[in-house]
Amino acid sequence: MVRCEKFEIMLSARMDGALTGEEELALEDHLAHCPACRALAADLDALHAAFADLEEVPAPEGFAQGVMDQIRAQESQKPKVVPLFRRPQMRAAAGLAACALLCVGLYQAGILNGASGGSGQMSGAGYSAAGATAAPAGGYQSESEIDRAASGERSSPPELYQEEAAPQWDAADKQIVQAPDVLPAAGEKSGKCVDPKGADGAAGASDGSGETDGPRAYTAGSGGEVAGQGEANGAAANEIPPLDGMDAVSQMSGEGAADGAAPSEVDAEGASASSSSSEDGELWHRIGDRQVNAVLTMECLPQGAEEVLEGEPEWLPDGEGASFCLITGVEMEELMALAAAQELSCQATNRISGEQVCALRLTVLWELGEGGQN
């Protein structure tokens, strides 16, 4: 019987399909010799089959009603689901978001079109503070205005705003190359701004010349949105921002050309930093295609630099593998203080007054500006 008990379990398992092949064979073998287990097998089969025919137990009276009452009670307790976008809070938030978007859009448009004057752009702020006497009409200037400015009229420095105009860096890159050629002419021009015509020609020609390697970023002066044509570009590219209100003499030209952020591919001829003095002893430096009153060289930005540099600085290639952006003298001092406090290496060519322009040059790390990728 002990032996049979084992087979009783196997008989049960067999009905549930839970026997291994080996067990199945052993059971068959046992059943062939054990009438009692065969009888049990038959009974268990019948029992198993009976479950399929098991009568249902009727649910209590009113069962479904009870279920539905519960459901209705639950449903009435549920807060009404108002679609998210229909909720007043969401509408208010959407309105705010739209406003914010509009503001950002206007701000961006201002940057791109150069219409935003002192909108916190490093270059714009720096230069406009540096002695522009007229309002910085910037990118909305007509070609003639640009020409006028380029030919020595003391208007605001429009090219600084135009620089950010459009990503046609290739032409601008050419302009860098052209820039040094213009220098003598600029010098001959007895202290006023550079000869716009020579530059015009140069830049104009280069503008159409299209493809060059170079920094890929939105670039100066060549912007289609503002100037759009080679001539205007040339004018913009060669105009010199009046520094510090002086009658700028013998200043380098080529201003406003390529300010892409990728530093390595700029034609070194027109992009390396140099320095010289103006006739009145004003020291200035040339970096990339810009001229500045001082150059502050750091390996990387010190912590807290973001707060000093309001807005997104526009990083430009200096032609020597580093990047620079334009900052004011005030910002320069603050950064130097930060660097000193953090014991970061930091070299300044010279000190300048607060509103003069400094190039902040980063040799190791630089942050790509918004338009500075590739």
Place this chain on the structure above:
Amino acid sequence: MTERELVTRAKAGDQDAFEQLVLDNQNRVFSLTVRMTGDREEGADLAQEAFLKAWQGLPSFQGDSSFSTWVYRLATNVCIDHLRRQKRRREVEPALSLDDEESGWAEPADWEQDPQRCLERAELGRAVARGLEKLPDHHRRVLVLRELSGLSYQEIGEALGLDIGTVKSRIARSRTALKKILMADGNLFEAPASKTSKEKRGG
């Protein structure tokens, strides 16, 4: 209206359609829960819980199986949860519990409200139903989970916290015990069983 149509409507929030689904499935579901628990009131509560879960889960019901299969499975899970809660309670309050082996299920007092019509249809079915009622809880549960819910040994083991060997032997013993109850209950089981036995033996 077909079950599928009712489900579609219920999913869209039609409570009347869902009520019809409840009516169509309540006996089957209640049969399961009452047999699992051995108590009509408890069974009704669990059946109700199963239908509430069905209503709540309706939006995610994909229709891979029929609604009746789905709600039956829900009811099984509700029962399993109930058994687990019960087990925990017993572990916490052992003094208040009776040993499974000792606590055979006495026929509920309110059984008379149902019963005749339900159980008189098929002799064997009735005998099995009554036999189930008399089985000890631990036997009845595994048998219900196996025979009525169709769970595998593995699933039953997971549901009740038993290893497969225990499930296997307990089911076998439950069957034997049920058979004995039926035989002792007036040989109702004997007729079809012996007939089957003869067939088997003859073959």
